[in-house]
Amino acid sequence: MIGTARRSIFWRIVLIAIALSAALVAGLWLMTDQTIRSTLDQSARDAVDVDIAGLVDIYASGGQAELERRIADRIAIIPADGGAPHYLLADAQGVRIAGDIDRWPALDASASESGIIRIGEATSAYARATRLGPDLKIVVARETGDSAGLLRGVAINFLLGGGAFVFAIGLFGRLAAIHLQRRIERINQAFRDPSGQIDLPGSMGSGGDEIDELAARSANLLDRERNLKEAYRDTSDQIAHEIRTPLMHLDRRLVRALAANPQIAVAHDLSEARGDIRRVVDTLESLLDINASHARKGDRAGLSRVNLSELVERICDLYADSIEDSGHAFQLSIEPDVVILGEESQLGRLVTNLLDNALKYVPPGGTITLSLQHGPILTVADDGPGIAPEDRERVFDRFFRGHKHGEGLPGNGLGLALARAIAERHGLTLGLLDTEKGASFQLKGGRM
Secondary structure: OHHHHHHOHHHHHHHHHHHHHHHHHHHHHHHHHHHHHHHHHHHHHHHHHHHHHHHHHHHHHHHHHHHHHHHHHHHHOOOOOOOOEEEEEEEOOOOEEEEOOOOOOOOOOOOOOEEEEEEOOOEEEEEEEEEEEOOEEEEEEEEOOOHHHHHHHHHHHHHHHHHHHHHHHHHHHHHHHHHHHHHHHHHHHHHHOOOOOOOOOOOOOOOOOHHHHHHHHHHHHHHHHHHHHHHHHHHHHHHHHHHHHHHHHHHHHHHHHHHOOOOHHHHHHHHHHHHHHHHHHHHHHHHHHHHHHHHOOOOOOOOEEEEHHHHHHHHHHHHHHHHHHOOOEEEEEEOOOOEEEEOHHHHHHHHHHHHHHHHHHOOOOOEEEEEEEOOOEEEEEEOOOOOOHHHOOHHHOOOOOOOOOOOOOOOOOOHHHHHHHHHHHOOEEEEEOOOOOOOEEEEEEOOO
């Protein structure tokens, strides 16, 4: 399930949506945090400016004594918003006259300088200094309030609300992904088993979405494919019947002619004619099998688990006596329980074609080696005359026979072409390995 989720585009979209949602919530929290901080700082600046302007007016109208009294009154009042004010009224040398700030901060009163100063051990405040007269200056400072608690509360709210938002996005995305996966899986299943009766709900009208349109087009495509395959099979069977039937009639007539005890020369010609008829029929059937395998390339319908080890062992047992009688050595190395998906009869024909090819071209006294390993990897090698480098790919062409060693040997040049077509139909690859001596055909690949 985890591997499927990692490969699914829908799950990737859900994960991306969750990540983007989390990033959006985090971005909004950062913006809100900075906005609150800026607002509190600006509020403190505005409060200090208003406060210091009021104190300047008090000094101008009531003098220093009234100013000291008013500063004492303001220090005694605890503001409701938590932004406590702090004052320092000092002489020209910075010696405190009134207020709760211990010493003059590093602010130039002549320039009405402002900045952040420290109150006590751990409290910071925004302050502004200004000169009231030649021998009198004042600093007004204001804390920004319990901004840490406010910001912590905002962060907690964003954490809880953002978590719920991200969870909702993930849940909605997961449900949507499951729904989309099921719809797409029905389409994929239809292609995996095109011969099955799988209903693909889809609408080509304006009421359906893109997946409905894809399902409808897929259903039409599969119907066309079925019709084409059925037409191909019907046509192939009809052609085969139309060709095979007269040939079989001709063969029976030749049998009757031979039963009449003709002269030896005539009987010899009639027997050769019967051989020609059998070769034509074999060629026709091989061509039909090649075309049928090509037509079903990549089609997994009709495949089942085949124990290739047992199948190869049975075929080798059948060939063992014939190979020994022909004067060849036969070496086997078969790993047990090599299982693939396939058609047992077709895979058996592939193996027999490779063995027949080796027997045909390896002279008596030569060695034929067959090995089967998990993968699967099936190798049929020999120490015969081999195949010319320029012919190594052409040997899989229809009707091709090596000019150097193929003349005078029986066959129609379709054995290896059929073997490769069967291999491709099963998702396998059949190729010729580079060897110093003889020929080595290797079948490999496949899926469980």
